Amino acid sequence: MATGRTHRPATRSRGIPEATVARLPLYLRALTALSERSVPTVSSEELAAAAGVNSAKLRKDFSYLGSYGTRGVGYDVEYLVYQISRELGLTQDWPVVIVGIGNLGAALANYGGFSARGFRVAALIDADPAMAGKPVAGMPVQHTDDLEKIIEENGVSIGVIATPAGAAQQVSERLIAAGVTSILNFAPTVLSVPDGVDVRKVDLSIELQILAFHEQRKAGEEAAAGASVPGGEGVAEVPGAGSGAAPAAAVEPPAGRAAAVARKNGPEGDVPAVMPA
Amino acid sequence: MATGRTHRPATRSRGIPEATVARLPLYLRALTALSERSVPTVSSEELAAAAGVNSAKLRKDFSYLGSYGTRGVGYDVEYLVYQISRELGLTQDWPVVIVGIGNLGAALANYGGFSARGFRVAALIDADPAMAGKPVAGMPVQHTDDLEKIIEENGVSIGVIATPAGAAQQVSERLIAAGVTSILNFAPTVLSVPDGVDVRKVDLSIELQILAFHEQRKAGEEAAAGASVPGGEGVAEVPGAGSGAAPAAAVEPPAGRAAAVARKNGPEGDVPAVMPA
DNA sequence: TACTGTGAAATCGTTCACAGCA
């Protein structure tokens, strides 16, 4: 999960738990799809399935917003779409700036979902003078020199950082000084910001590493006490069957095993060969 | 946080809590930076600061891996880098494929951090015949028809989906059928996958919506009980003090503007005007 | 009857605070 410091910790603002807030956009998306198909009502069961959560959780989440359902019937789709939108602050328009128009920044600028609901790209900013004026996603890139002016004139409170890691902290400081209070950070660095500023991060390599952890575990489980040397060329044994799809499939909730293999770190082991930079 | 269904829920494999796993990459990054500066040891306090967490949490996290520190001294940087890398499965090479070479897919392909540590882009795949053969990030794009063959020949177990939402579910099914057991999904859809397959998602608009929620809240707080009529142009009366972070400074954390306007959800309100699609 | 709303229990995650060791 890409998450950063989240507002004032401990003081859960008006009551809606953070975990619930993080799921509201998911519900909203599912509801919007239903709305487009003109479905008038949904049960917690159906909506939960569409959003990929379980129904008890969904009902509990909604209970924090109020009692918007009808027992025996379900939820009114349009009404819920509105209530959730309002709760998320999407009934108003949020101008955002994207700083760092490289491959990623440009991709973000072109991403439709951006402007889709409640957000509007107010400006694209880059430090490279050569980029200035160039159109990206139908909008001229502006130079970092004008960052403060842009933020202020457009009343921007949300900034997206897509610069190289080295520039991110400084960019965040300028954004914040100019009035931004929420940052979405795509640069692989930890930003340190003052209280009251929210940062969320999206980090490709962290996500991959988490997946790798689970992959390794799966492989270990399958091979049970099998192969002990991961050394060589990647190679994924574990072809077909794997733990994959298969319903019943033997080796079900093992877990235990996994341990064994990778585990046993007991012996201090030998000092490493250091990772490649 | 971008998070998806995570392996077999409830059966926390061998003991390392999911929340800890999600932080290991963060520690690893901080440690790598120290390693590059030839720093031999760090205390939990220092490392925690670099990773943006608090030291108690860091020590607890490390305690799940074993006792790798030295009381009174700290942790040996190189040694920890190795242990964490091993735990995350980064001592081996993971070939990955990226499916959907649009703006985002191309950006991902070009992203350095990808190949950097433990991962290798084995292939770029796109459904557009016109893309086939075109080089992106120094690698020819291949057509979706060959997806299964590519997965199998390269022993790929991790797939990245950067297609439009509409294609994502089907792509995931083909990837899984071909042997992939971990997916990083950038498409704004909920993927439904069989047990044993891990999915993590990265979703720009969800992150923005979460930020918007907090922005709205901040703005509302500033206006305190003040304005009963949200109408007018923002402006944060009740300056200073607010709950905000900030040093005194006059109208500091502005944000106000947007704010107030939408607030005031108290009364069940009237039925909505329906959101724009 | 079918489904929501919600206390209460179970689980998971964080923080505290201090014993123990180099």
Next chain:
DNA sequence: TGCTGTGAACGATTTCACAGTA
């Protein structure tokens, strides 16, 4: 003396299970 490792307290989140109601 300084810092790790960890039991225990605490807090947040999820799940259960069922009472309540349209």
